[in-house]
Amino acid sequence: MTDSDTADDNGSVRRRGRNESEEERADRMWTELIQEVRVAQMGVQILFAFLLTVVFTPKYDDLSDTDQTIYLVTVVLGAVTTGALIGPVSLHRIVSGRRVKPQAVRWASRLTLLGLVLLLATMTASLLLILRVATNDGFVPYLVTGVVVWYLLCWFGIPLWTRHRYTSR
Numbered sequence: 538m539t540d541s542d543t544a545d546d547n548g549s550v551r552r553r554g555r556n557e558s559e560e561e562r563a564d565r566m567w568t569e570l571i572q573e574v575r576v577a578q579m580g581v582q583i584l585f586a587f588l589l590t591v592v593f594t595p596k597y598d599d600l601s602d603t604d605q606t607i608y609l610v611t612v613v614l615g616a617v618t619t620g621a622l623i624g625p626v627s628l629h630r631i632v633s634g635r636r637v638k639p640q641a642v643r644w645a646s647r648l649t650l651l652g653l654v655l656l657l658a659t660m661t662a663s664l665l666l667i668l669r670v671a672t673n674d675g676f677v678p679y680l681v682t683g684v685v686v687w688y689l690l691c692w693f694g695i696p697l698w699t700r701h702r703y704t705s706r
Contacts, residue, residue: 563638570625570642574649578622581656584663585615596670604669611662618659621652653692661685 557565588611591597600608625645632641664684668677 559639563642566642567629567638567645570645570649571629574622574625574645574652577649577652577656578619581615581618581622581652581659584659585612585619588612588615588663600670604666607662607666607669611659611666614655614659614662618652618655621648621655624648624652657685657688657692660688 555562555565588608591608592612597605597608625648628641628645628648632638661681661684665677665681668680
C-alpha cells in the first residue's frame with residue numbers, strides 16, 4: 538500500500554489521488570503554481586504600470602493630501618505585490634538543479650499566497666483612490682467594502698470552503 542492508497546473496512550486497498558513520487562508531485566505542483574502566478578502577475582503588472590503613470594499627470598497636483606497618501610500607499614503595495622508574485626520565478630531559477638523542488642514549491646506557494654493578499658490590498662487601495670477622485674459621495678467606502686468582500690469570497694472563501702468540504706483525511 539502506498540501513501541496514495543487507503544484500506545476500506547474489508548481490508549481492500551483503494552486508490553486515492555495520484556500514484557506519483559514526491560519529485561513527480563513537486564514537478565506537477567510547480568507547473569500548476571507557475572500557471573496560477575502568471576495570471577496574478579499579469580494583473581498586478583498592468584495595475585502597477587498604470588499607477589506609476591498617475592503621478593505624471595496634471596490631475597495629481599489637484600489631489601488632496603489624503604488622496605496623495607492613498608496613492609503612495611497604493612504604489613508601494615503594487616511594488617511589494619509584484620515582488621511577491623515574481624519571487625517564485627527567482628526562487629526556481631536560483632535553486633534549480635539543487636534537488637530541493639518540494640521545498641521550493643512550498644516556499645513558492647507561500648510567496649504566491651502572500652502575493653494574493655497583497656494584491657487584495659493593492660486592488661482595495663486603487664479602487665478607493667479612483668472612486669474618491671471620481672466622486673465625492675459618501676457611498677464610496679461601502680462600495681469598496683462590497684468589492685473587498687467579493688474578492689475575499691472569490692479568492693479565499695470559496696476555495697477554503699471547497700477544501701474543507703471535499704478534502705477527505
